[in-house]
Amino acid sequence: MTDFSRRHFFKTATLPLGAVSAVGGLAPVPATAASTAGTAPSAPADADPQALRWLDGAAPALMLGATLGLPWPRGAHRKGQDFHALDGQGQPLPLQSWPLAWWPDGSLKWTAHALPAGVETGAAPSIRAGKAPKPTVGARVSVKEGPTAVEVDTGILRCHLPRQGTQLIRSIERNGREILRGCTLVAQVDDKPDAEQGPVTQTALDSRIRQVTVEQSGPVRAVVKVDGQHRSAAGREWLPFSVRFYFYAGAESVRIMHTFVFDGDDQKDFLRGIGLRFDVPMRDALHDRHIRFAGEAGGLWAEGVRNLTGLRRDPGAAVREAQLAGRATPPLEQWGPQVRKLHHRIPAWGDYTLSQLSADGFQIKKRTQAGHGWIPAAFGRRAPGSGYVGGISGGVAFGLRDFWQRHPTQLDVRHAVGDAAQVTLWMHSPEAPAMDLRFYHDGLGMETHEQELEGLEITYEDYEKGFGTPVGIARSSEITLWGLAATPSRERLVQMAAAVQTPPQLAAQPVRYLQAGVFGKLWSLPDRSTPARRKIEDKLDFLFDFYAKEVEQRHWYGFWDYGDIRHTYDADRHEWRYDVGGFAWDNSELSPDLWLWYSYLRTGRADVFRFAEAMVRHTSEVDIYHLGRFQGLGTRHNVQHWGCSAKQARISTAAYRRFYYYLTADERVGDVMREVLSADSKMDEVDPVRKIAGRVDKGPWPARIGFGTDWGSVVANVLTEWERTGDVRWRNKLLRGMKGIAAMPRGFFTGSGGYEPTGPNEGAFHNVSGDKISASHLSAVFGAVEMMAELVDLIDEPAFKAAWLQYCELYNAPREQQVKALGAPHGGSPVLSVGHSRLTAYAARQKGDAALGQRAWxxxxxxDPRGLKTLKTTRVAGPLVLNPVEEAPWISTNDTAQWGLAAIQNLALVGDQLVD
Structure with a gap:
């Protein structure tokens, strides 16, 4: 397949704005859990498969531009296919399209589509194949690349992005007037976690640009990526960052995705604050300058820099009403005479801070200027993280997503009385304690693998000295900036805050994903037509709703934590085992990510999507190493997200990210999936079973790799890269592995093999076990089931398929059947037999074996043969707990994820064998 870069295509595209860009022949450019509780309605099962919908049910109040991914059945559209968009009334809309993935035959599998800002959104638009007439909307985004800067024009805003220096944005102009200037990144780092160990020295950092890349240049959507590092005045460069700017045609806003990676010394570098800072020119009289902060439940804190209300003398109702509304006040001569004469004696407030230091409390304070005391202004519970500074002649609205969920956060406005106000959006508040990323215990005397295994035996923590390091973990944050011609109305600013916290997302109907045959054909639409089906669907809903409520009840919030869930419950303490080794944070253990995404695909529920989205943002950043010794690997569950010594591909696997990438075309997640392509090259250096005595040696080969948790994860990484690029190299790597497994004496029951991660024979397996039979209860529960189903469907290799079907049929089979087929029992633990029932179901479906399907059920x-797992919670209150809780002690995340996947997949595969 011919490889053109996306950048080249859009630079040379001359199609009218309404016609879609031809997506054939393009290889995608190399890139990148919510607290809502309660059951949300599913998408209609009888909806038009081609109809799009707004994820959250209603058209957004503000259309800032939208991007979504759409699947296509194999062979439906070849390269060169055009697409067009129509609004709810059938009128053409501007559209930009590009490919995300390809089927093996070269046809389009996933495409991405962008719609401009400002279009009517009374009904969700539709996107169809074929050319469209030129739309009536004429706005377009344009990009000019120069030697020193990149200039992007949305038709409303003009943004200048320097290629070098400290400023990410030199200026944003509207109607020829500068609205924003001097946008940089800032950070503060302490040399000690607190003052208990002596005086703390704080160092300030700013941003240094290394590279600017135009990834898309219109006509509807432009994307510019800025890479660099933070630098201190002394010249130390660290904390690498990547910032993407998103521009849509007709938009007065810019979306920003900011990512940083921690690469410091966790014993010396205690990051206190990290934020985005810019200046806003202030041209209006002090009484016509306005400060706004959004509050909870649609509330708004709104004041003037020099307030004209509450004075001893009245300026007049028209003056007061205009200032409160953010409009220009009447001329001075129309004011009350005493206020007109003495208004310069009214204090002007130049500095403001909104700090959210916990999930349940924020404070607004203000002062006249530096050197004077702060005055408490207001308090609240959960701020949505948006505000405005400016005046009647223009200003900037700003917002930071997941503001209270990722506390501590902060919004600062400084110098609002001067010629330019300074705004800082702190992704981590400098008023909070510095980040302390050091490992949480001293090793407890564990120096040898034998001693470490003793620790695993008692606390389930896989400890190893030096492995619990944060070096290489990352965090991404979403910011939106608006360049406005005037102070927005109170109602409009509340709408902006809502758009920041819950960005409008277009989506397809669940039936469309199903009919396209994507993600392994392992799911079906909800069906409550029989008592047994209803029982399963009710439990699926109960389990998701339970975890959604637990996020709030247990306060699973915080900068590094939000998006993850806990692993195992302690019924005695009525608390999740947050402090017990490997029972604490889940870190994708046994694939809750997959459970959530398959749940979303089949139901279309917005709350499931938002929960899974938050999990992707967490697990793809915090639980994976993006540089350093463990780059490309993830960390097993632990008290700290990076604490466990098991650094494994089973956590970093693209199997958990690809859903979100294909549904939204998110470049940052695309980056991460490309980063983990190198994970298999770490298999020898960080062998997952290095502590186990008697393990199979790698022989003369570069590495030893297990067929399940290791290779199944590698398959997800490589298969995703193959379908994103169409590069036959990745298909060949998969095929070598498939042939190698099929050639093993016991197929998948060989357990592991010698492996070549790179080189001319990359992906090849070699037998180092002889005729030994081996199986693990973990091999199939980290995405292997789902990825093997796709692999068998995409690459016709009969011997491999036979080996996989043998594994699926025999894992849960009676002992005598195992002995008959293998010569001996395979030795795998029955502990996850319910989760493995979906393997039995898969074999039954592939073989058309009704008896096997009944065995799966x-x-x-x-x-739960005795029916003890009732779908209800029990309230615990009083001195037994700190706060009243609703608990279901029988629930664990391992069981939930695997039961949920088994329920979804069994219904799809052998639902016809389900009896009441």
Whole structure:
């Protein structure tokens, strides 16, 4: 397949704005859990498969531009296919399209589509194949690349992005007037976590640009990526960052995705604050300058820099009403005479701070200027993280997503009385304690693998000295900036705050994803037509709703934590085991990510999507190493997200990210999936079973790799890269592995093999186990089931398919059947037999074996033969707990994820064998 870069295509595209860019022949450019509780309605099962919908049910109040991914059945559209968009009335809309993934035959599998800002959104638009007439909307985004800067024009805003220096944005102009200037990144780092160990020295950092890349240049959507590092005045460069700017045609806003990676010394570098800072020119009289902060439940804190209300003398109702509304006040001569004469004696307030230091409390304070005391102004519970500074002649609205969920956060406005106000959006508040990323215990005397295994035996923590390092973890944050011609109305600013916290997202109907045949054909639409089906669907809903409520009830919030869930419950303490080794944070253990995404695909529920989105943002950043010794690997569950010594591909696997990438075309997640392509090259250096005595040696080969948790994860990484690029190299790597497994004496029951991660024979397996039979209960529960289903469907290799079907049929099979087929029992633990029932179901479906399908359901129902797992919670209050809680002690995340996946997949595969 011919490889053109996306950048080249859009630079040379001359199609009218309404016609879609031809997506054929393009290889995608190399790139990049919510607290809502309660059951949300599913998408209609009888909806038009081609109809799009707004994820959250209603058209957004503000259309800032939208991007979504759409699937296509194999062979439906070849390269060169055009697409067009129509609004709810059938009128053409501007559209920009590009490919995300390809089927093996070269046809389009996933495409991405962008719609401009400002279009009517009374009904969700539709996107169809074929050319469209030129739309009536004429706005377009344009990009000019120069030797020193990149200039982007949305038709409303003109943004100048320097290629070098400290400023990410030199200026944003509207109607020829500068609205924003001097945008940089700032950070503060302490040399000690607190003053208990002596005086703390604080160092300030700013941004230094290394590279600016135009990834898209219109006509509807432009994307510019800025890479660099933070630098101190002494010249130390560290904390690498990547910032993407998103521009839509007709937009008065800019979306920003900011990512930084921690690469300091966790014993010496205690990051206190990290933020985005810019200046806003202030041209209006002090009484016509306005400060706004959004509050909870649609509330707004709104004041003038020099307030004209509450004075001893009245300036007049028209003056007061205009200032409160953010409009120009009447001329001075129309004011009350005493206020007109003495208004210069009214204090002007230049500095403001909104700080959210916990999930349940924020404070607004203000002062006249530096050197004078702060005055408490207002308090609240949960701020949405948006505000405005400016005046009647223009200003900037700004917002930071997940503001209270990722506390501590902060919004600062300084010098509002001067010629330019300074705004800082702190992604981590400098008023909070510095980040202390050091490992949480001293090793407890564990120096050898034998001693470390003792620790695993008692606290389930896989400790190893030096492995619990944060070096290489990352965090991404979303920011939106508006360049406005005047102070927005109170109602409009509240709408902006809502758009920041819950960005409008277009989506397809669940039936469309199903009919396209993507993600392994392992799911079906909800069906409550029989008592047994209803029982399963009710439990699926109960389990998701339970976890959604637990996020709020247990306060699973915070800068590094938000998006993850806990692993195991402690019924004695009525608390999740947050402080017990490997029972604390889940870190994708046993694939809750997959459970959530398959749940979303089949239901279309917005709350499931938002929960899974928050999880992706967490697990793809915090739980994965993006540089350093463990780059490309993830960390097993632990008290700290990076604490466990098991650094494994089973956590970093693209299997958990690709759903979000294809549904939204998110470049940052695309970056991460490309980063983990190198994970298999770490298999020898960080062998997951290095502590186990008697493990199979790698032989003369570069590495030893297991067929399940290791290779299944690698398959997800490589398959995703193959379908994103169409590069036959990645198909060949998969095929070598498939052939190698099929050639093993016991197929998947060989357990592991010698492996070549790179080189001319990359991906090849070699037998180092002889005729040994081995199986692990973990091999299939980290995405292997789902990825093997896709692999078998995409690459026709009969011997491999036979080996996989043998594994699926025999894992849960009676002992005598294992002995008959293998010569001996495979030795795998039955502890996850319910989760493995979906393997039985897969074999039954592939073989057309009704008896095997019935066996799958018997295995599935064995989860709770006595009916003890009732779908209800119990309230615990009083001195037994700190706060009243609703608990279900029988729930664990391992069981929930695997039961949920088994329920979804068994219904799809052998639903016809389900009896009441």
């Amino acid at each position: 018997r295995e599935f129902w064995a989860d």
